[in-house]
Amino acid sequence: MTAEASGTMPAAGGGDVVLSIDAMSGERGVAEVVRGMGKSLAKNHRLRYILHGDAETLAKAIRKASPLAARTEIRHAASVIAMDEKPSRALRTGQGSSMWNALETIKSGESRVVISCGNTGALMALAMLVLRKAPGVNRPAIAVLWPSMNRAGYNILLDAGADVRADAEDLLKFAVMGASYARNALELRRPRVGLLNVGVEEHKGRPELHEAAGLIAAAGPHGDFDYIGYVEGGEMAGDRVDVIVTDGFTGNIALKTGEGTASLIRGLLREAFAYSPLSRIGALFAYTSLGRLSKRIDPRRVNGGVFLGLNGTVIKSHGSADATGVSAAIKLAFTLAENGFAEKLAARVAQGAGPSPARGALQS
Amino acid sequence: MTAEASGTMPAAGGGDVVLSIDAMSGERGVAEVVRGMGKSLAKNHRLRYILHGDAETLAKAIRKASPLAARTEIRHAASVIAMDEKPSRALRTGQGSSMWNALETIKSGESRVVISCGNTGALMALAMLVLRKAPGVNRPAIAVLWPSMNRAGYNILLDAGADVRADAEDLLKFAVMGASYARNALELRRPRVGLLNVGVEEHKGRPELHEAAGLIAAAGPHGDFDYIGYVEGGEMAGDRVDVIVTDGFTGNIALKTGEGTASLIRGLLREAFAYSPLSRIGALFAYTSLGRLSKRIDPRRVNGGVFLGLNGTVIKSHGSADATGVSAAIKLAFTLAENGFAEKLAARVAQGAGPSPARGALQS
Numbered sequence: 001m002t003a004e005a006s007g008t009m010p011a012a013g014g015g016d017v018v019l020s021i022d023a024m025s026g027e028r029g030v031a032e033v034v035r036g037m038g039k040s041l042a043k044n045h046r047l048r049y050i051l052h053g054d055a056e057t058l059a060k061a062i063r064k065a066s067p068l069a070a071r072t073e074i075r076h077a078a079s080v081i082a083m084d085e086k087p088s089r090a091l092r093t094g095q096g097s098s099m100w101n102a103l104e105t106i107k108s109g110e111s112r113v114v115i116s117c118g119n120t121g122a123l124m125a126l127a128m129l130v131l132r133k134a135p136g137v138n139r140p141a142i143a144v145l146w147p148s149m150n151r152a153g154y155n156i157l158l159d160a161g162a163d164v165r166a167d168a169e170d171l172l173k174f175a176v177m178g179a180s181y182a183r184n185a186l187e188l189r190r191p192r193v194g195l196l197n198v199g200v201e202e203h204k205g206r207p208e209l210h211e212a213a214g215l216i217a218a219a220g221p222h223g224d225f226d227y228i229g230y231v232e233g234g235e236m237a238g239d240r241v242d243v244i245v246t247d248g249f250t251g252n253i254a255l256k257t258g259e260g261t262a263s264l265i266r267g268l269l270r271e272a273f274a275y276s277p278l279s280r281i282g283a284l285f286a287y288t289s290l291g292r293l294s295k296r297i298d299p300r301r302v303n304g305g306v307f308l309g310l311n312g313t314v315i316k317s318h319g320s321a322d323a324t325g326v327s328a329a330i331k332l333a334f335t336l337a338e339n340g341f342a343e344k345l346a347a348r349v350a351q352g353a354g355p356s357p358a359r360g361a362l363q364s
Numbered sequence: 365m366t367a368e369a370s371g372t373m374p375a376a377g378g379g380d381v382v383l384s385i386d387a388m389s390g391e392r393g394v395a396e397v398v399r400g401m402g403k404s405l406a407k408n409h410r411l412r413y414i415l416h417g418d419a420e421t422l423a424k425a426i427r428k429a430s431p432l433a434a435r436t437e438i439r440h441a442a443s444v445i446a447m448d449e450k451p452s453r454a455l456r457t458g459q460g461s462s463m464w465n466a467l468e469t470i471k472s473g474e475s476r477v478v479i480s481c482g483n484t485g486a487l488m489a490l491a492m493l494v495l496r497k498a499p500g501v502n503r504p505a506i507a508v509l510w511p512s513m514n515r516a517g518y519n520i521l522l523d524a525g526a527d528v529r530a531d532a533e534d535l536l537k538f539a540v541m542g543a544s545y546a547r548n549a550l551e552l553r554r555p556r557v558g559l560l561n562v563g564v565e566e567h568k569g570r571p572e573l574h575e576a577a578g579l580i581a582a583a584g585p586h587g588d589f590d591y592i593g594y595v596e597g598g599e600m601a602g603d604r605v606d607v608i609v610t611d612g613f614t615g616n617i618a619l620k621t622g623e624g625t626a627s628l629i630r631g632l633l634r635e636a637f638a639y640s641p642l643s644r645i646g647a648l649f650a651y652t653s654l655g656r657l658s659k660r661i662d663p664r665r666v667n668g669g670v671f672l673g674l675n676g677t678v679i680k681s682h683g684s685a686d687a688t689g690v691s692a693a694i695k696l697a698f699t700l701a702e703n704g705f706a707e708k709l710a711a712r713v714a715q716g717a718g719p720s721p722a723r724g725a726l727q728s
Contacts, residue, residue, distance in 0.1 A: 086567065149628065161562055164570050198525055198616040203450065206528050206613060233620030237628035249570060250617055252562040253610075256597030257618045261625040264513070264601035269633075282646045 016048045017337045019330065020111035022102040024053035024080040025118030026326075027319045033117065034061045036326025038068045044334060050111055052077050052098035077101050081122045083319055090122035091129060099123060103130040106312035112337035113313045115304075115329050120316055124162055124307060131310045136349045139163050139170045140309035141248065142316065143181050144255060150239040152186040157236070157244045160305055161252035171195065171212035171245055172219060173349060177308040178243035179225035180348045184339045185306075185332065188242055190224055194231035196246035196254070204230065216245070223348070304329040306336070309349070313342045380412045381701045383694065384475035386466040387425075388417035388444040389482030390690075391683045397481065398425045400690025402432045408698060414475055416441050416462035441465045445486045447683055454486035455493060463487060467494040470676035476701035477677045479668075479693050484680055488526055488671060495674045500713045503527050503534045504673035505612065506680065507545050508619060514603040516550040521600070521608045524669055525616035535559065535576035535609055536583060537713060541672040542607035543589035544712045548703045549670075549696065552606055554588055558595035560610035560618070568594065580609070587712070668693035670700070673713070677706045 023033040055076035062069050077098035094100045105111040141159035148155040158178045175193045182191035197205040220227040273283035303325035307314040317329040387397040412435050419440035426433050441462035458464045469475040505523035512519040522542045539557045546555035561569040584591040637647040667689035671678040681693040
């Protein structure tokens with residue numbers, strides 16, 4: 001967040017920040033989502049929630065007269081979008097669901113950001129219908145954080161799976177949106193943007209990437225980011241790049257492959273330490289250090305795919321997120337709301353590759 | 365390898381197996397390649413080598429009157445393909461290079477398999493020129509081993525980067541070739557084949573994948589493999605699949621992302637254990653178990669991308685492979701030579717999706 005921008009947003013200056021939460025679709029049930037909300041509220045008293053779902057279920061999950069009850073408004077929804085619902089069906093039947101109602105609160109100005117643990121495809125379809133794409137955006141994208149060796153401790157990868165295709169123009173928009181997200185979520189003043197490819201040499205990869213490389217390189221100087229060229233899969237965890245741009249097919253597979261590898265190693269590590277009495281003693285001695293490592297690569301702590309390119313900010317929390325995961329998504333939502341991210345992003349995309357105007361409140 | 369097939373190959377029955385090695389292009393130099401050759405020979409006395417490169421350099425690297433010297437024929441090559449050489453230039457100027465000469469020995473019948481540490485793009489281009497594509501193959505593919513939880517301890521991923529595109533027909537050929545490779549390299553009688561996609565549901569992903577899914581499912585019963593449907597990136601390390609089929613762009617990025625994640629975690633683990641005196645003591649106690657883990661995810665032990673779909677077997681060893689890595693590639697080369705893999709693969713591709721003929725010597 002740039003200093004000149006932070007004072008002008010509606011939510012800034014210490015006021016309440018209202019988040020809308022679709023609590024019904026999480027795999028672990030409403031109670032886990034509510035625990036996450038309480039966890040966040042205990043650390044941040046400026047949070048307010050609008051909680052969408054079956055009113056009776058939600059009321060039971062929140063302890064009466066608790067601080068959480070005082071900061072939460074329950075909104076009844078008549079239906080829930082199932083985790084395996086096809087997006088096309090969600091579009092036909094989703095009106096009045098907890099997911100739909102949550103999205104409506106952004107449009108009505110009641111909340112700043114929506115969080116949902118529900119089905120990604122359905123959430124994107126409903127978000128496009130209710131919020132509409134931002135002017136100048138053809139394909140919205142999902143941006144995720146990726147543990148890395150760079151200063152922020154995370155890279156941003158997009159598109160992580162909103163759409164299976166992206167042409168050169170789309171990839172340019174992903175670069176502009178990803179850079180804006182990096183400035184607002186990771187506080188990087190001038191993010192380094194790279195294009196995911198099968199090699200770093202100019203002649204490598206598909207033709208649409210060569211075209212996108214030209215467009216993104218040209219947009220960098222006015223877009224307040226540095227285009228660093230192609231990055232390979234092996235550099236995603238490195239410190240050469242902050243924003244990794246790719247189509248949603250490749251991005252989704254890279255993301256899940258990385259997660260799968262990390263989870264394989266976690267499993268093998270657990271096995272290794274349980275193997276013999278000696279190794280169990282070793283684990284005891286190394287307990288704190290291993291805990292620190294485990295925290296560093298814990299997927300719950302980077303929970304939250306952010307939908308970019310809509311008129312409003314929507315965060316997709318992992319369906320299997322526990323209270324820690326939900327709380328991480330809430331923290332991210334607060335930061336983005338506080339920074340007026342949706343407005344800044346829209347201004348960036350509208351500005352496109354054109355020359356930078358005088359810096360106003362919306363430039364970050 | 366099936367029992368009925370193993371007795372009929374020229375190399376079987378305990379005779380010598382000749383491998384051709386392009387020793388000049390490795391990043392660690394000739395000495396490291398030679399050490400790997402010696403390591404393998406110490407374990408397997410049936411190996412013979414034809415070693416290609418600058419004769420003087422090679423002669424110096426092999427100790428005179430050593431067992432290795434007795435089993436190695438040095439062939440002088442006037443030039444070396446540089447690691448950063450473009451494939452197009454390698455095609456124009458590569459004749460007489462160590463890489464070219466190594467490939468020629470397969471054509472002449474002097475060796476059964478070629479190993480090169482050189483530039484992947486140049487090696488594929490020269491291999492296609494010298495050996496030619498096998499009948500029925502439009503796009504050759506590179507197959508790599510991937511540590512996983514299945515019985516063999518490895519999955520096979522292809523294409524890992526021979527070509528950035530693949531249509532439905534190509535993906536079918538990848539499935540047939542990958543299944544044959546799994547039978548011969550991993551001794552899986554009936555490999556489980558999956559298509560890499562962004563979700564397991566039928567409607568997910570790109571149209572060419574839906575078409576490929578139909579073709580591969582139809583070929584399974586006669587091709588002696590089971591098509592298990594789509595697999596996601598997160599399942600690549602799992603135990604549901606043995607052969608993962610994808611295009612070379614996606615495969616290369618998945619492979620390198622997985623490797624990058626593993627290497628990030630190895631680094632963090634090392635850091636965690638070095639952090640405090642207590643954690644250093646912990647590492648001592650857990651030494652053996654950690655060594656076992658480290659071996660399990662050591663990329664050197666799965667060194668060797670195999671080029672499938674050519675008239676002959678070519679193994680690309682990592683440019684940075686040390687003696688352990690080179691030795692792993694030699695072991696793989698021996699297994700494939702011993703099994704008459706190139707001939708079996710060609711028979712499988714020629715058979716295509718048609719009905720299974722009576723089982724002959726070449727069916728595996």
